[in-house]
Amino acid sequence: MTLRKQLREKISAAFYRHGLLCASYPVPIILFTSASILTCCYPLLRLPLPGTGPVEFTTGVRDYSVPSHEPQGDLGERPDWYRGPPVAYIQQVLVKAAVSPWDSSLVPVDVFRSPLGRVFSLLEEIRNHVHSDSSGIRSLESLCLQVTDLFPGLRRMQSVLPEHGCLLVSPGNYWQNQRELFDSDADLLKTIQKHEPKGLHTSATLRDLLFGVPGKYTGVSHYNRKRVVTYTITVVLSSYDARFLGSLRARLKQLHPSANCSLREDHMVHVHFKEEIGIAELIPLVTTYIILFAYIYFSTRKIDMVKSKWGLALAAVVTVLSSLLMSVGLCTLFGLTPTLNGGEIFPYLVVVIGLENVLVLTKSVVSTPVDLEVKLRIAQGLSNESWSIMKNMATELCIILIGYFTLVPAIQEFCLFAVVGLVSDFFLQMFFFTTVLSIDIRRMELADLNRRLPAEAGLPPPKPGPLRPREVPPPPRPSPHTITLQTPAFRNLRLPKRLRVVYFLARTRLAQRIIMVGTVIWIGILVYTDPAGIRTYLAAQVSEQSPLGDPGGAGLPPHLGVAPVFRGGDPTSTLSIHPAPDPTPLPENQSQGHHGPARAGLLPQAPPAVPQITWGAEDEEGWRRLSFRHWPSLFSYYNITLAKRYISILPVIPVTVHLSPQEAIETRHPQDTRHPPPPIPKVSADLQTDLTLYKVAALGLAAGVLLVLLLFCLYRVLCPRNYGQNGVSHGRRRRGDLPCDDYGYSPPVSEISPLLLRGHSMDIECLASDGMLLASCCLAGQIRVWDAQTGDCLTVIPKPGGCWEQRDGWDGVGGATEPECLCSEAHGSYVGIDGLSEEEEGYPLRRRTAPIRPTLFNDQPDLTPLIDTNFTSQPPSHLLSTPPRAGFDFGGLVERAYMEHEPPSPSAYTSPSSADWESSVWAMELRGNLIAAGRSSGKLELWDAVEGSLRCSNEDGVSGITALAFLNNRIVAARLNGSLDFFTVEINKPLCLLQYRGAPLRGSVPPSPCYSSEDVISCQLTRSVHAAGRVVTGSQDHTVRIYRLEDSCCLFTLQGHSGGITAIYIDQTMVLASGGQDGAICLWDVLTGSRVSHVYGHRGDVTSLVCTTSCVISSGLDDLICIWDRSTGIKLYSIQQEAGCGASLGVISESLLVTGGQGCVSFWDLNFGDLLQTLLVLDNAAIVCDFGSELSLVYVPSVLEKLD
């Protein structure tokens, strides 16, 4: 034994024990796992929450010094980002300018033209300011942040934003900081608007950048009520020099004193920006997440055969996610701080760790034999897959190890995370998922038990499980013969996934809840990321709503008296601008103004004339009103990122500028006066905010109503079903919504009624059909040939010995045991006489049989009334004559025949002593007008179907023929002893003289005969199906064999089942499906003999198998119909039937499945898994149903049903 094998066995054993452990103590293990997950995730609490909003930190100006890079432990309140110098210092000069006193001769443009014009002189002043002291001479050039090129994508901003110099931004940038350009500009507003982006924009606009205050506060518009223009000159400094800034501040204040300004100047604010996630970065991220979800979806879709698919899928996802969290937590615990962007690498980690192991585990456990104990199943499933799981894990670890040696830090970190994630994932799989799986399997067993028990006890209605009807409704058409299994509306409908999702959404009101939660989250995020913005916005709203003249009135009493004071002081202040050098004496009278609140009463008389310049607390940090992306976007124009860095904003320098009306008129552009005066600016201004509010409200309401209507329509369209009233919807669905409508077929209720073919005295044993004719054989050995279209009985081939002997045998008197050959000869001559006129001959034959009925029906007295009343078109009196011709059309072709092989069971009324039964027909085939019948004595007979004459027979074999296949000129017979005989039928003459050429004797006739009996004697060939020149047999020795029809050579022996083969299907595509007693279904490729897929679907035998072009349908002893996808082997869905209702299957069209079981025939819609109709119920144990349909399917599929 090699080391590998030893290792493998040890691993397998360990997994087995582990599986036992997990399944034995599920609850403690789950508790333990949860505890360990929580423990490992605990360090994550210390990680900062993700967010993009900037963080602020305020320090004093006086004792400011650039923070050092090293973290200092003593300063507890300092945030950890406050290290090192900031990217830049921002010095804003906040200018408020107004023309005062306001003159009625002034035009609206004057409100902002001359105040804006003043920016150029201020700029000059700032640029040329020089501070000199003992340490040297400093100018702005040496201190400011020097910028280079603009970002390449911003060519059109080149004219506006500064390049190759100081980053100094002001409204003057619109005119290249040149007074001449400004003066010659005819339309200032147009120039400003020119650079605004079209449509919606979220980030800071150019106007905000240059003005430094939000657009609505600038006052640059024609409708400015306050007539105060506000803008800033923003100076970006690279280094901080307190003395220079101090002198600049003093200088500006001296030039333009702001009298009533009490702004605090002792605080500087440091703003730290998080990693900016722009939409461009979001797109790849979103894409990876979409791919991730698709991966998870496609993976969890494969979970099958469990009690709760969604539960297990959730468990799988939880496993992976919590393993990731654990890995991050563990890494944090051991001091590895994650530097990677978690959101970005997360999908890749999930993909690396993968859901495969979980799926493999589930599949393995599910495919263990169902009759085992749950514990053992889990243990077995685990140990089966142990080797592959370990191998995969080792491979992945190896790959990650290789990745670790790339020595790239980012990849190394990723690999570290992945390793820890893999290990924790393994841990969770072993402990968490396995336990969940064991619980699930146990639940399934319990449900199974519950469902089985009442069925076996014979309790009729109360069946727990998904199929239980809420109440038993009266059947829609109460007739003694129609039994609905359950009313379709009450069935657990197998709807398509799309509809199920919609139903789910509709049922749980998921969309509404998600929208609600989303809104709440969104608001929360807004508040979380931009608290200052919302607060200032709200504050602004409040202040705007207050009446005119109020701002600064009640709240700020010291400012009240400003206007009258200034009126007097105007000339001096305007004059003081030009003679800059000499310091303006600090006017005492302005301070007096503060003491005159009594004059407040005079104020309302003059408000329109005098614009007030007030300085409030909101001006102190005016930048707060800007978008929080303001600074990042300004810097990003120069390709400087602020992500994870901070800037320091220095206290603003207030500048108040008052201009005289003369000055305003002087600076006018000639075209300004031509500008039309604003149409009733007052009204519009007053109503503007209100109107906006109303508009928004109306729009919101309309949108809401529209949305509700849309959702309602969607709901009505997608969910036409009325849950409460089954009757109405039932009818509607039947007529209109059937998918079969594509094929021009809809099964109307009235047209499907079976045609009753009567004549057999005993249970029907075999059935064969070729579309035109239908041959049936009963237990008594009598063969009848029917016209499949009309239901006429054409020929009766009685059993050797005749019907009368049968009846004798039935009566208990043993009939004479005649030799077989004699019988057949006698019979042949007997039928041979009336070979000319089939029909006339056929009727007398049946008439002879008709009188038998009463005697037989003594045993089953309740049968006749049951049958007859069902068919309204056929009067019961019709029985004696020909089988009734119903008033409807039959489908022309009966496509398939089902050979129900049932060994002659010693039922109650078949006396085993009678020797006649030994030669009963076990298998029958009909081709053309030839009937091949294989008898239990091993005799093969060939009858003419029309004439009822025996063409030939072969008695070489002694073992009973269990299955027959008749194709072209070949007959293949499988015998009880496992031998397979190939016969050739030779048609020499057009007169249909037949001759056997093939003989089971070895080598007797050269060309074709063959005898192949490789099987052990005990094994029994149960099925043989043929197609495309191949004969396929399935036997009790667990093998499927494929023979070639021409030379009867065994091509393949397919092994894969662990039980006898019970069902086989093959079609022209050379795909073979086989089902066995082990409940497994195998799909094989006949050309290569390879197994395509192997699935377990049933508990117990697979009784029947049918394939359509897209799916494989199987039914089993567990009354379950499973529909599998043909190419992938994935189970699409399964239908649970009532006990004994699904013994055999047939497919009429692509989407119509027919099941016939003990006493009922059901139609199923394959696309939906929906029960269409249960046709009829007959209390006959051995009912065989055959379905014919025309190829065009315009006609109704008819159902032929027979009983004795």
Added chain:
Amino acid sequence: MSLTLTAMSDSTVTSGRQQWSGSGQTLQPPRGPFISVITNRTTNLLIRGAMLFSVGVFLALVLNLLQVQRNVTLFPPDVISSIFSSAWWVPPCCGTASAMIGLLYPCIDSCLGEPHKFKREWSSVMRCVAVFVGINHASAKVDFANNVQLSLTLAALSIGLWWTFDRSRSGFSLGVTIALLATLATQLLVYNGVFQYTSPDFLYIRSWLPCIFFAGVITMGNIGRQLALYEYKFIQEKSHQD
């Protein structure tokens, strides 16, 4: 990345067209409008091509963004528009190339007579796409010490991708061939000045090109094969009908 698929299209257009131009076939008697449309081979081919095309365009746009991010740390608001406007022909070319490759792979599989059976599931395909995006991500976001390291890492990753999701020799050889041809075509384009790299570091770009090409070819082939499964199914159905 944009450059990548462009070149792919150049190299595969010639080979792909001829093989698939004559594959149209008349339709069987109808069984329903949808089924018949699906069953029609030409239509099916067109549908598959369209799907592959859209996937290619989408990936090209997204990966283009990733590559642009390599040089830009932060996006000014109008960079996105400039991305979409600068080289409008790049995404369609990528789409065409991916359609060609996605159709070529199953064709070659059927020509060689060895159907690809390794991991034919959508989940595996999704995993493959995710790894491909991850490789692009790594090449765009991770800072490598030098070019050799970058290209070696990327090569290892690409081969790992092939080994994990493909493992077919035909896929490998086709991938290598197309990658080489595409790199060559790209170089020619750049020499002739049709296309320019945003980053002037020429050698740097060249080092990661073939690996990305290779990974892209493998991914697209994977998607194409998975899509071809459906066609196979329908052809089966048709022959069954016959």
